[in-house]
Amino acid sequence: MADGAAKARKAGGHWQDVEVRSLLSRAALAVGAGSPTDAGTMWSLPAESERPLIVLGAGVPDPATTPVEDLRAALDHVLSEDAEDALSYGGVLGYSGLREALAQRQSRLDGVPLEAESFLLNNGGAGSIDTVCKAFLEPGDAVIIEGPTFSGSARTIRGHLADITQVPLDQDGLSVDAVARALREAERFGKQVKLLYTVPDFHNPTGATLSLQRRYDLLELCADHRVLILEDTAYTDLYFREPPPPSLFGLSQGQGVLKVGSFSKVIAPGLRVGWVQGRPDFVEALSRVRYDMGISPLLLRAIAEYAGSGKLEAHLEEVRPIYAQKCDVLSRSLMEHCGEYVRFRKPTGGFFLWVECLGPSAREVRQAAALEGLSFPGGDGFFLNRERDDTTHLRLAFSTASLEELAEVGPRLRAAFRRAMGEG
Numbered sequence: 001m002a003d004g005a006a007k008a009r010k011a012g013g014h015w016q017d018v019e020v021r022s023l024l025s026r027a028a029l030a031v032g033a034g035s036p037t038d039a040g041t042m043w044s045l046p047a048e049s050e051r052p053l054i055v056l057g058a059g060v061p062d063p064a065t066t067p068v069e070d071l072r073a074a075l076d077h078v079l080s081e082d083a084e085d086a087l088s089y090g091g092v093l094g095y096s097g098l099r100e101a102l103a104q105r106q107s108r109l110d111g112v113p114l115e116a117e118s119f120l121l122n123n124g125g126a127g128s129i130d131t132v133c134k135a136f137l138e139p140g141d142a143v144i145i146e147g148p149t150f151s152g153s154a155r156t157i158r159g160h161l162a163d164i165t166q167v168p169l170d171q172d173g174l175s176v177d178a179v180a181r182a183l184r185e186a187e188r189f190g191k192q193v194k195l196l197y198t199v200p201d202f203h204n205p206t207g208a209t210l211s212l213q214r215r216y217d218l219l220e221l222c223a224d225h226r227v228l229i230l231e232d233t234a235y236t237d238l239y240f241r242e243p244p245p246p247s248l249f250g251l252s253q254g255q256g257v258l259k260v261g262s263f264s265k266v267i268a269p270g271l272r273v274g275w276v277q278g279r280p281d282f283v284e285a286l287s288r289v290r291y292d293m294g295i296s297p298l299l300l301r302a303i304a305e306y307a308g309s310g311k312l313e314a315h316l317e318e319v320r321p322i323y324a325q326k327c328d329v330l331s332r333s334l335m336e337h338c339g340e341y342v343r344f345r346k347p348t349g350g351f352f353l354w355v356e357c358l359g360p361s362a363r364e365v366r367q368a369a370a371l372e373g374l375s376f377p378g379g380d381g382f383f384l385n386r387e388r389d390d391t392t393h394l395r396l397a398f399s400t401a402s403l404e405e406l407a408e409v410g411p412r413l414r415a416a417f418r419r420a421m422g423e424g
């Protein structure tokens, strides 16, 4: 016995000096595993401030709007009525009742007949994007993404060892001409682009929405080159007044497009529930590369109960004007106090203002803003090549700050610009 314990301790000793890097996969190394992390630098405050902090950081819903009581009631209902199934394994596709509810809702919104088999429920939009990459990407496959883009998705795609090209967007969303150029360039090197990832509505971080004409053009171009479109609709339901143009999925009648949705921005990110919507044979293929036995049947039933009783639509009706007003107040504050220092376009939905700094670099402004008690990420973190790609933009998320705080951003940012220019 004592011998055995000594042997085990000695075995443990053999591992003590082994560096984790020496064991990691290429995919893990590609996303920086085993190296000192820089994850904090995009979000952390570069300096201390004396003033109470106003945080314009993460793109998350206003916690004050979270329908806690309704979710509690839905969970109670499920546990009272259906505890046995809710607490069993639920299968890889996810609770059929929620997939049926999504099929009904999305058939109406996308104008395409959908069924439960058109949906795979997943661990948020992020888990959905990961599953699509897992099923369709080979290491080295060419993928086009927007530049800038949601950093989490860029990381996911890099984690699948894709050969990524970022193409620019403007106020009308992704530049289809730039996509055409990227396709030609890839083909010149004998590469077939496999996937194009886009956030067409109220884009993160720019707030831009892809115009209808560009949606048509993009679908035609991608069909001609057999590029699968991964359409991320994380913010689509959060329009201020008018819905965005029809989805790429709807316009193509569900062909050549996989659409990802999520409850994170419309209910709460802590639910960690999202979905992939696609042609049933594509969805079936995706389900084969899910090895985690699906997500919580309890939670999926509770969401189905919540959404099925009309509460989701009522909640959306309630939060849209809240975010519209927050965006108005922040925009007005910036125009009034920072007009000569910034340029931005007001989005028509979502959580973000993408602000161009005129004069000092974004990094200098961010540093100075921290001293004024403002926290937000710079634009560089939304590009693959952080050091090189963007020195001029700030992303201001207006979703969680109060109206009073948002009105205070303009004066503080003005002081930050003056400080950054040595005039403070």
Ligand SMILES: Cc1ncc(COP(=O)(O)O)c(C=O)c1O
Binding pocket: 059, 123, 124, 125, 126, 127, 150, 152, 153, 199, 204, 232, 234, 261, 262, 263, 264, 265, 269, 272, 273, 274
């Ligand atoms: C465009 C976009 N897609 C996906 C996600 C991930 O969301 P989820 O919480 O659904 O995984 C985010 C989160 O910020 C996002 O901005």
